[in-house]
Amino acid sequence: MGPGGGGRLRLALGPRCLWAAALGWAPPRLAAGTRYGLWAATRRGAAAPRGARGLRGSNPFTRGQEEEWRRRNRTALTYIAAAAVGMVGMSYAAVPLYRLYCQATGLGGTTGTGRGAARIEEMEAVKERVVKVTFNADVHSSLQWNFRPQQSEIYVVPGETALAFYKAKNPTDKPIIGISTYNVVPFEAGQYFNKIQCFCFEEQRLNPQEEVDMPVFFYIDPEFAEDPKMAKVDLITLSYTFFEAKEGQHLPLPGYQ
Numbered sequence: 001m002g003p004g005g006g007g008r009l010r011l012a013l014g015p016r017c018l019w020a021a022a023l024g025w026a027p028p029r030l031a032a033g034t035r036y037g038l039w040a041a042t043r044r045g046a047a048a049p050r051g052a053r054g055l056r057g058s059n060p061f062t063r064g065q066e067e068e069w070r071r072r073n074r075t076a077l078t079y080i081a082a083a084a085v086g087m088v089g090m091s092y093a094a095v096p097l098y099r100l101y102c103q104a105t106g107l108g109g110t111t112g113t114g115r116g117a118a119r120i121e122e123m124e125a126v127k128e129r130v131v132k133v134t135f136n137a138d139v140h141s142s143l144q145w146n147f148r149p150q151q152s153e154i155y156v157v158p159g160e161t162a163l164a165f166y167k168a169k170n171p172t173d174k175p176i177i178g179i180s181t182y183n184v185v186p187f188e189a190g191q192y193f194n195k196i197q198c199f200c201f202e203e204q205r206l207n208p209q210e211e212v213d214m215p216v217f218f219y220i221d222p223e224f225a226e227d228p229k230m231a232k233v234d235l236i237t238l239s240y241t242f243f244e245a246k247e248g249q250h251l252p253l254p255g256y257q
Helices: 015-022 037-044 063-105 117-122 187-192 222-226
Strands: 131-139 146-149 153-156 161-169 176-185 193-197 204-206 211-220 235-244
Touching: 131 146, 131 161, 153 161, 161 204, 161 235, 176 187, 187 193, 187 222, 204 211, 211 235
Parallel strands: 131 235
Antiparallel strands: 131 153, 146 161, 161 211, 176 204, 176 235, 193 211
16 A cells, blocks of 8 residues: 555555455565575575675686686697797708608618718629619609600619719700709619719709700619518619709609609
8 A cells, every 4th residue: 555545556566466465365574684585595694595696797717717827828829839830840841851861761762872982992892693774764844854864774783883874955945944853663772772973952054955964973782782672673763853943842752753
């Protein structure tokens, strides 16, 4: 009822309370300060139920936790950036390192480098073991050169040096720079095929209509004759492939063209 006695019935309590009033039932009176529902337990000093506190909303992490997460994120980003820089550096170093490894082991048919004059002087030829060496020449489609071996084959024995020649010509009217890669077949023989002098992995500039001879001075290590895996190998093929040298271009690795 209104405060004046002849007031109107207020519906602020909702339809359920209206039905209770119509049936003559009234809710029990509670002491001042008593709370309903989720807050009922607080009248005796108990904590409010979880979820009832902080209705205004708050960050679930304290300021200290937020700083810790930021510090960890910065550390992780530093590691990721360092790893990316390291991978880029390794990609540039991979090719020369791989070439050195292949030359030392003969992996992928890569020939070895000569071991110096002392090694050549001290090694003994294995006369009873004759090996046929054939020569192959290829030119990439981007290079307008004529390139071929001057001899198709020669016969050598392990422990003796041999000399072969390739011929290259630039038939165009402009200078062209080429660079070559090589391999040996069978691949397993590459570790015994040592080059003393060759033109591989070096830029070769040919002027218009210029023609040059390119020597290959090599020997087969005497240990070739002692390796059981080489017992049935009596034919070795040395192949060279020329590419046009361009800035930023990477040569294919020997044996993995």
